[in-house]
Amino acid sequence: MTDTTTRRNFLKMGMAGASVLPFLRAMPAAAQGADTLVVVSGQTINSLDLHRTGTNRASYQVAVNCYDRLVSFGTKEVPGGGLSYDYDTIVPELAESWTVSEDGLTITFKIKPNATFWDGAKVTAEDVKWSFDRAVSVGGFPSVQMKAGGLVRPDQFEAVDAETFVITLDHPSKLAIPDLAVPVPFVINSAVAKANATTDDPWAMEYLHMTPAGSGAFKVLRWTPGEQLVYERNDNWVGGPVPAVKRVVVREVPSPATRRALVERGDVQMSFDIPDKDAAELAEIIDVYSTPIENCIHCLCTNTKFEPFQDADVRKAVAYAVPYEDIFQAAAYGRGAPLWGGEAEITDIAWPRKTQYYTDIDKAKEYMAKSGYPDGFEVPLSISLDLASWMEPAALLIQESLAQIGITAEIEKIPGANWRTAALVEKRLPLHLENFGGWLNTPDYYFFWAYQDGHLFNSSNYRNEEIEDLVNATLHMPMDDPDYAPKIKRMFEIVLEDLPRIPLYQPALNVATNGAEGYEFWFHRQLDVRPLSAG
Amino acid sequence: MSSGSIVSSTCARCRPVKPVSVAAYPRLRAVAFRVAQSIPVVIGVVVISFLLTRTLPGDPAAYFAGAAADEASIAEVRKALGLDKPLIQQFFIYVGDLMQGDLGQSISSGRPVATDLASRLPASLELTLTALILSCGIAIPLGILAATRPGSWVDHLCRVLVTAGVSLPTFFTGIVLIYVFYYLLGIAPSPLGRLDFIYLDPDRVTGFYLIDAALMGDWETWRGAAKQLILPAITLALFTLAPIARMTRAAMLTALSSDFIRTARAAGLSRGTILYGYAFRNALLPVVTTLGMVFSFTLGANVLVEKVFAWPGIGSYAVEALVVSDYAAVQGFVLAMALLFVALNLVIDLLYTAIDPRIGFSSK
Structure with missing residues (x-):
């Protein structure tokens, strides 16, 4: 389990020697090269599974960075500078293509044939179905969000063959496809999850809470609740362009004053969600992105x-x-x-x-x-x-x-x-x-x-x-x-x-960067680390 | 679960000792008596912490169901958390779990409370103890010097330090220290918690990074951990300096003006013997008492320092749990603190008898 990773079993985790290097003993400034980005945030990640009851907003970033959805939103330039997701453009993530029937009730997805989970297993329509069934069945926030797109019951999802997945809607809705691009309907490696499910816990909530099993751009290398989360790139990702950085460390620093000092000195490359006051003052010194939050008043x-x-x-x-x-x-x-x-x-x-x-x-x-x-x-x-x-x-x-x-x-x-x-x-x-x-x-x-x-x-x-x-x-x-x-x-x-x-x-979401590029605003107001690069 | 076997094994171990101890080791018996005395306290804490958390405003089910939840999903969450049961039943379930050594599951962290506490308590203890050692190292000599030379510059220095320590809030001192030593001068390491991200945590034995790293012989990590510790420890030390220095000074003044010191002086004893052998030893009692109070106070109250230095301690854990009405976590925290204070009081009582043999356990 991630939280109990000690140095010893961490080394045994089968990482190639080189990828472990920066964490061995002391590696001074060199560790922060183009390969590693450090992000500080005041929020605490309390679970690696968005579907769990009690998972807080900050944890949604794990669903974004470590899991794939069928589709995602495109990218656009924001008038004030910087990048933002683009609600009007739906781009493929795990799906290669999709068709909507004449009556708008049936959506058929073709899954990318080369998509694999981290353990090498192929991503199949069966995995998608299991994950969607989970999202509509566990109750609480995930089910409410699925409902917004008209997805309420497991019988709406069908795995026709390994690469064909069909959604049947009760009524046509323009929200159905965009709702598949929000963090909730992420695709889980169902074989791994089922192997760790119990009769009391058929959806493997306990297991996935600590141990993600996905196909996303980043894996969780280490997670110490209350301290940090370390992402490591999945080189075999097919959901989009492979990320430029090998590793992203998200460090939790509650005090805004401390975060500000860290990013201003350049010891960390990004401070996520900074107060408006700091944003106004830091904008003179380093790069600050203040994106007005869409649909928020x-x-x-x-x-x-x-x-x-x-x-x-x-x-x-x-x-x-x-x-x-x-x-x-x-x-x-x-x-x-x-x-x-x-x-x-x-x-x-x-x-x-x-x-x-x-x-x-x-x-x-x-x-x-x-x-x-x-x-x-x-x-x-x-x-x-x-x-x-x-x-x-x-x-x-x-x-x-x-x-x-x-x-x-x-x-x-x-x-x-x-x-x-x-x-x-x-x-x-x-x-x-x-x-x-x-x-x-x-x-x-x-x-x-x-x-x-x-x-x-x-x-x-x-x-x-x-x-x-x-x-x-x-x-x-x-x-x-x-x-x-x-x-x-x-x-x-x-x-x-x-x-x-x-x-x-x-209101705006403010992000200060000092040595990181490619920051993109997302409606979920969490950090998508996939497009980031060291700059 | 396994606690049954632990209890029986400890009993098995103490059984041959017991008859001997009662007769031959009055102190051991006194300790056992003391521990027995603390049982009602702990029971009281369990009941009160349970009741207090339940009277907290806020509905954890509504909170954890998320912002967009409807009535049905809130009810589902409430059932999942076991909060739909009557209060008395919830209490018995809690006590039953407690008997088995299970502090419950924290909803916000999704982990057993015992695991959370085990990972966070050592962080707080390491910081607090380092700060106290540092502060004693400064405050006690300063207090003694101030008492032996009242009105001198040392006395004034003591007064200035004490006033500054009391009047500067810890988060302020913390931010100033970060500003000067990290931001301006660049001497201090990044205030990123217990270890910079380039180090791996040392293998866990005690949870104290300095001790664990030393046990592994990994001096690179030890240095890393020590560097991270310096600024927060100084911040806390400045804060705890005041009561200790004041108490040392006052107790020394009283001791130095008492009859037995006059007698000792008249008898021509050396200055060192009088000062450290007689006066200081007598002055130590109130100092130790203050130390105990300061320790317990600091452990709970260093939330602000923890926040400023991103220290993953127990104070910020408790505050976060409280904010989201995470019952099990709050109760676990209160219980852990109560047990810690019981232990602390015991240690202080034992210290009393070591310092002043006139205080015997036999008298109570």
């Missing part, structure tokens, strides 16, 4: 359960009172994208979009005056302590502005472990900050989670019959359908008029 949410917020004029007053620019500078240090001061008329279907609102206290006062609450009211403004780095400054600025229009907002800080229950499950916070971002980058997907009644991220208890119908209609509709764009525009119009969520800004 930091919002101020007005809960319709709270009586004053049922008044449309009050919601508008709040929207005009919010000091957008100050929040963007104080909470995000200008990293990300502004989402205020746009045109009221909706001409495109880009989301997130700039709202027609901007800071105008006089206008806000006017709306308050004609509302049912001209003398104002009191309301708690809730924030999560886990997200205090942006929520606290934003909340303070909002509190100050709301005071000017007669709304007394008391800031209520909620511990991270309670936040989800209070904000998303019970949906009981009258006024709060929220940060939902959708993995699948279509506006209807965002609306599905954040604006449909009863859905998890609709923390404002918003319900609008037209929105319900529009989201249901557009969710699985192809984006080139002539009906799609008008419906989406109508959805934008309604929610920006009703304002259950007041968009503040689009």
